[in-house]
Amino acid sequence: MSHTDPIRPLTRGIYTCLDNPARASYDCKAGYYERLVSTRWFNRFFWDTSRQDYQAFAADAILRSSGTVLDIGCGGLAQTAHLYRATGNDCILLDRSVEMLKIARARLSGGGRPLPAHIQLLQGDAFQLPFPDNTFDTVCSFGTIHLFDNKQAFVNEALRVLKPGGRYYFYSMTSQRKISRVFMSSLRLIHEFGEVYSVAQTVALFGQPSLQVKSYVIGSTVFIHGQKIK
Numbered sequence: 001m002s003h004t005d006p007i008r009p010l011t012r013g014i015y016t017c018l019d020n021p022a023r024a025s026y027d028c029k030a031g032y033y034e035r036l037v038s039t040r041w042f043n044r045f046f047w048d049t050s051r052q053d054y055q056a057f058a059a060d061a062i063l064r065s066s067g068t069v070l071d072i073g074c075g076g077l078a079q080t081a082h083l084y085r086a087t088g089n090d091c092i093l094l095d096r097s098v099e100m101l102k103i104a105r106a107r108l109s110g111g112g113r114p115l116p117a118h119i120q121l122l123q124g125d126a127f128q129l130p131f132p133d134n135t136f137d138t139v140c141s142f143g144t145i146h147l148f149d150n151k152q153a154f155v156n157e158a159l160r161v162l163k164p165g166g167r168y169y170f171y172s173m174t175s176q177r178k179i180s181r182v183f184m185s186s187l188r189l190i191h192e193f194g195e196v197y198s199v200a201q202t203v204a205l206f207g208q209p210s211l212q213v214k215s216y217v218i219g220s221t222v223f224i225h226g227q228k229i230k
């Protein structure tokens, strides 16, 4: 796929920019994943976090920003659907998995209503975003960095489409606690996760001189946000 591939309708309310919108790894586990991450015990046991921790961070990105928002690897919006429904910002929610996007669509248009006009659901690849440089006022990606081996390429591509002066928000799972380390290393064996990074290694992905960076840790999750310098 090139950055100029046309964006075209795929299925009701969902667009694609992929030459070959074939199955993604999350397609076969979309429903299961979304149920799991919605449970209190999963987040507490494996990451020592709560859904409220994720939602408070996402609220800053989605509600307390202004302009255009891109969410990369948005999934089924388990933590964020209510925030996207509530925001007045124009939002593009991108994911490689059409099954995850269908769950997102159902959450956004509960009761069979049409999708809110300020939301676009787009099937695409996080490593080849179909947007020019400096497009979005806010770029966010929640629970994704740890999935990839080529983490720096992912972060660089996300920040490429962020405008100078724009804000970014990422959170990622890390090796901070032993249970998390064991869980992530086990999932890595079956190619579900990328190389397991510590908090410091994850924050270092944002070490470019063009970025202001802040971060904090809850349990094994590192929350990283900041601004691209004008």
Ligand SMILES: C[S@@+](CC[C@H](N)C(=O)[O-])C[C@H]1O[C@@H](n2cnc3c(N)ncnc32)[C@H](O)[C@@H]1O
Binding pocket: 024, 026, 037, 072, 073, 074, 075, 076, 077, 078, 079, 094, 095, 096, 097, 100, 124, 125, 126, 127, 141, 142, 143, 144, 147
């Ligand atoms: C762990 S889930 C996180 C979903 C959501 N952001 C959340 O916080 O619940 C990771 C998501 O990234 C998507 N994903 C994985 N690889 C991708 C890629 N190369 N491009 C776009 N999305 C991708 C998966 O389909 C999945 O929906």
